[in-house]
Amino acid sequence: MPTPLIREATLQDIPLLRQFEQGVITAERPFDSTLKEDPIEYYDLPLLISSPDSQLLVVELEGKPVASGYARIEVAKSYHRHTHHAYLGFMYTVPEHRGKGFNQLILRALTDWSRSRGITELRLEVYQDNQPAIRSYEKAGFSRYMIEMRMGI
Numbered sequence: 001m002p003t004p005l006i007r008e009a010t011l012q013d014i015p016l017l018r019q020f021e022q023g024v025i026t027a028e029r030p031f032d033s034t035l036k037e038d039p040i041e042y043y044d045l046p047l048l049i050s051s052p053d054s055q056l057l058v059v060e061l062e063g064k065p066v067a068s069g070y071a072r073i074e075v076a077k078s079y080h081r082h083t084h085h086a087y088l089g090f091m092y093t094v095p096e097h098r099g100k101g102f103n104q105l106i107l108r109a110l111t112d113w114s115r116s117r118g119i120t121e122l123r124l125e126v127y128q129d130n131q132p133a134i135r136s137y138e139k140a141g142f143s144r145y146m147i148e149m150r151m152g153i
Contacts, residue, residue, distance in 0.1 A: 002062050004102060006109050009056040013065060014045050017058075020068050020092045021045075031127035034150070043090055048072065055113045056090070059102045067093040069106035071114050076121070085121035086114035091133075107140045 009017060021043055029035055048056040048070050059067035071086040088110060093102045114122060126133045128147065138144075 001100070004066075004105060005060040006057055006105055007060060009045075009049050009058050009068065011046065011049055013058060014049075016065055017043075017045055017056075017068060020065075020094070021090070023094070024090065024092050028127060028130070031129050034152075043070075048090075055110060057106055057109055059093075059105055061097065066097045067102035067106055069103070069110060071110040071122075073114075073117060073119060074123075080121075082119075082121045084119060085123050086110070086117075086119045088122060088124040091124075103136055104140060 018041070021041060022038075025035070025038070025040060025042065045056070048054045051072075054070055054072040056070040057068065058065040069088065069091045071088050073084050074087050076082050076085050088107070091103055091106065093100075111122065122142070123145075124137065124142065125148075126137060128134075134144075
């Protein structure tokens with residue numbers, strides 16, 4: 001397999017990243033009955049690319065992006081020991097390249113970026129029924145923390 005390259009996303013990547021975003025939405029739609037009908041967008045990609053408090057990365061294989069993920073520094077709740085944490089999101093790998101460790105590469109790079117910014121806590125959200133994603137995050141060292149509950153009325 002060719003060597004993957006991890007790099008910062010650029011504004012020129014946005015059209016392809018929008019396709020990745022639709023892949024995330026398609027994968028998550030079965031877990032979330034509250035999502036609006038298509039078309040929807042989850043991410044403010046220009047802000048994630050340009051903000052000094054976020055890092056949006058892509059993995060390239062032979063010059064073509066095949067995976068993505070971001071870290072965004074957020075203020076922690078006043079009662080937490082840490083003052084800030086990095087929230088991770090947009091973890092996506094194109095279907096034909098899943099299982100090759102690209103998500104783990106992105107997680108390690110985002111962890112390093114977060115640590116370089118003085119961050120000691122990482123957070124992310126995953127649907128409780130998305131067992132493959134949960135296993136992947138647990139493999140990377142994450143643990144289950146809290147369940148958010150909802151009720152439509």
